[in-house]
Amino acid sequence: MSTIGDLGEFGLIGRLTRRLRPGRAVRLGPGDDAAVIAAPDGRVVATTDLLVEGRHFRRDWSGPYDIGRKAAAQNLADVVAMGARPTALLVGFAAPLSTPAAWAERLYDGLDDECRAAGASVAGGDLVGAPEVTLAVTALGDLGGEPPITRSGARPGDVVAVRGRLGYSAAGMRLLAEGRDGPAELIEAHRRPQPPYAAGEEARALGATALLDVSDGLLQDLGHIAAASGVRIEVDSRAVPVPAILGADGPRHVLTGGEDHAFAGTFPADTVLPPSWSPVGVVAEGAGVLLDGREPEVAGWDHFRA
Numbered sequence: 059m060s061t062i063g064d065l066g067e068f069g070l071i072g073r074l075t076r077r078l079r080p081g082r083a084v085r086l087g088p089g090d091d092a093a094v095i096a097a098p099d100g101r102v103v104a105t106t107d108l109l110v111e112g113r114h115f116r117r118d119w120s121g122p123y124d125i126g127r128k129a130a131a132q133n134l135a136d137v138v139a140m141g142a143r144p145t146a147l148l149v150g151f152a153a154p155l156s157t158p159a160a161w162a163e164r165l166y167d168g169l170d171d172e173c174r175a176a177g178a179s180v181a182g183g184d185l186v187g188a189p190e191v192t193l194a195v196t197a198l199g200d201l202g203g204e205p206p207i208t209r210s211g212a213r214p215g216d217v218v219a220v221r222g223r224l225g226y227s228a229a230g231m232r233l234l235a236e237g238r239d240g241p242a243e244l245i246e247a248h249r250r251p252q253p254p255y256a257a258g259e260e261a262r263a264l265g266a267t268a269l270l271d272v273s274d275g276l277l278q279d280l281g282h283i284a285a286a287s288g289v290r291i292e293v294d295s296r297a298v299p300v301p302a303i304l305g306a307d308g309p310r311h312v313l314t315g316g317e318d319h320a321f322a323g324t325f326p327a328d329t330v331l332p333p334s335w336s337p338v339g340v341v342a343e344g345a346g347v348l349l350d351g352r353e354p355e356v357a358g359w360d361h362f363r364a
């Protein structure tokens with residue numbers, strides 16, 4: 059079995075980049091000092107997120123293909139959450155030299171497939187030998203001439219709505235931690251989030267006043283909209299859909315579980331929301347997030363508290 063150490067830095071770069079398919083916005087991809095990405099709008103949306111072994115994923119819980127998909131998805135979702143179309147990813151990849159080359163190749167297949175699903179591609183990156191697997195992913199996006207949908211535009215009277223799965227990843231992680239092997243749908247959801255990438259364009263068409271992706275937990279992430287917009291967000295727990303598959307702790311997973319990368323937005327009160335968007339609360343004057351009129355004890359994930 060060949061390892062990435064056997065291949066060497068440039069051998070591995072060649073093996074990995076060969077797996078990537080060219081993307082629509084990439085004018086010059088891997089191979090030079092930098093990539094060249096089309097930015098027809100003249101403004102580039104840029105975002106970066108780290109994934110660290112043992113903190114974001116475990117190699118005994120997830121295979122390389124799913125880790126690649128997750129690393130891409132969490133960054134592509136941030137671009138979509140700005141109301142932009144993802145164009146390209148840059149991937150910093152650190153791994154032990156004993157890592158099987160096939161593991162690294164499957165990681166790149168996952169990155170490439172998730173990019174495809176969002177209309178982007180991997181345009182470049184960096185490679186380092188290191189004691190643990192770490193991925194530092196940067197995503198770029200195109201606003202198509204439209205203004206970004208920020209966290210700061212929510213206004214009192216707006217309705218708060220969510221699109222996409224919530225709580226599945228947290229429920230799946232709990233099962234993995236307990237050594238259980240089902241329900242498969244939950245475990246798969248933890249390994250591979252499925253952000254509904256169409257939500258960005260939908261939210262824009264619906265006149266969203268603020269938008270973000272739910273990475274840390276619904277209540278906590280809504281807190282970012284509340285803070286940036288200078289408003290209070292009031293969530294009604296009875297309005298938040300809790301699928302039965304999530305089990306007894308379903309309500310907690312849905313309200314505070316991260317990593318599904320659903321989208322949460324605020325919309326003018328008279329907006330007619332399609333069924334894919336579930337209204338979960340309202341925007342009011344004030345500050346913070348209230349759940350059924352009270353401050354929640356737990357709101358979501360915090361790296362420095364976990």
Ligand SMILES: Nc1ncnc2c1ncn2[C@@H]1O[C@H](COP(=O)(O)OP(=O)(O)OP(=O)(O)O)[C@@H](O)[C@H]1O
Pocket residue numbers: 106107132136273274
């Ligand atoms: N080390 C840093 N240096 C500069 N800015 C940072 C740093 N870390 C975070 N930020 C900025 O803080 C803001 C919030 O970051 P955060 O990572 O919470 O958002 P997110 O990527 O949407 O969420 P998540 O990381 O949970 O997926 C972003 O605008 C981000 O660019």
Ligand SMILES: Cc1ncc(C[n+]2csc(CCOP(=O)(O)O)c2C)c(N)n1
Pocket residue numbers: 107108112113114115116132231273274315316317359
């Ligand atoms: C091994 C392992 N332990 C814990 C977790 C849970 N977890 C890690 S990061 C995060 C929030 C989003 O991260 P970020 O804010 O960095 O985007 C959550 C819920 C996991 N996925 N794997």
Ligand SMILES: [Mg+2]
Pocket residue numbers: 106107
């Ligand atoms: Mg981040």
Ligand SMILES: [Mg+2]
Pocket residue numbers: 135136139270271272273
């Ligand atoms: Mg985000």
Ligand SMILES: [Mg+2]
Pocket residue numbers: 273274
């Ligand atoms: Mg976070």
